Amino acid sequence: MNYNIKKIFFYTFFFVMNNFLTSQVNKYIEPLSFEYQNNVTSNIAHQKEEHKMKCQNINNNKKICTVKINSLFKNKRYKIIGNGQNENDRLFIKHEKNWAGPYFFNNNVIETNPIQDESIIIEINSTSKNDITIYLEEINNDSKIENKTTKNIYFKSKQRENPTILVTGYWPPTNEMIRHFSQDTNLNPNGWQGENWENRGYDIISYFPEFNPPDCSSCGEGYGILQVDYQNTSEDFWPIFGNKNPIGIITFSRGYMDQSWELEYNAYNRTNWYNDYNTPFQPTPNPPDENEQAYFLRNSNLPMNNIIEAINTLNIGLNPYIDSNGDPGRFVSEFMAYHGTWYRDLNQLGENNCISAGHIHVGGNIEWDTAKIAAEESIRVLINHLDQFTYLLGDINQDDIIDVLDLVTCVNYILGTIELNNQQTLAADMNEDTIINIQDIILLINNILNS
Incomplete structure (x- = not known):
């Protein structure tokens, strides 16, 4: 038995013996x-x-x-x-x-x-x-999850004025509730509604498969992009995400047939997947992430506690909660959940870094319109979270406009009359030499005059 096989055997045995694998729905x-x-x-x-x-x-x-x-x-x-x-x-x-x-x-x-x-x-x-x-x-439902957001502040450059948040769905209602964010006119004939969504400065883009009938119960793999299939999901995922360079990711899939809004904390690079619908029935390779050991764990760092609070405040009959000890189900849902957090972890640094990613299981008995309301509210909470880690160079007072007010703010900081927070400090450092001085004022004046 070679070393890799021994590792896989050890981690499989460890998980079974320690009850890490809690239950989750896989097929209808x-x-x-x-x-x-x-x-x-x-x-x-x-x-x-x-x-x-x-x-x-x-x-x-x-x-x-x-x-x-x-x-x-x-x-x-x-x-x-x-x-x-x-x-x-x-x-x-x-x-x-x-x-x-x-x-x-x-x-x-x-x-x-x-x-x-x-x-x-x-x-x-x-x-x-x-x-x-x-x-x-x-079970005590009051446990809180500490967000594990990257410490690297995201640079909101002029070349990328509207950072992208990607959302994906599988079985209904999760595909239908994000349909209005699709840029594909065949899937969304009413037109893309995600550009600078709600004037928040983010583009929301969705991807999902189709099913026949659309309100299916036992839906199968579907057709189109991101089918409920291991190979199809992986083959579609990496080109899409590599092209869109999302700053935030929410992957959705249908959970139990109830009214739950279940935020998954864990996703594993496992080997013991449930079979999908077509050969090869398991991921290839298996485990999917060849650079990590079998059962390597990646966690969601969505603002989960805030999403729970926001969904409860809507008072639309949903039961939101965090699954902090379980897993997303050992089926294609968990496969996608792992991919989302995997992409985030591979893109922690650089201009196109990804700050937050995670998976939400949506109850299968939730009406499409209700699910849409909850999905949009979850995205709003994510945007509020991302705003803490974004800045525009020169926008020192954080009003999304670079003008004389930013110049006044910068001068007052240099004179010592005000303090700046982390985002403001980064925005004021025009030449990015970690020092804010007269050189930054000159660059800021030139920026204002040339805008």
């Missing part, structure tokens, strides 16, 4: 009770109990096990601990009006998205011959 699968609805009944229990599930055998050695749980706290996440089920059994959470899942057990544990109702039905589609019991523990 409905609960079996939808097909056998008249044959299934539920026990009734309360959350702080061990619940024995009532099971009914169906064909092909499968059974549907259910239990109704009462007295839940709304908008809380729960850890579901199972006993007696098989590793590949699927768990669904059925609400009054919708459902979420499938979830898969890892070391007998599942962590749910926020649950909106006080009463739910938990359904497990099982091949186990054992009695199945579950126990629920409440």
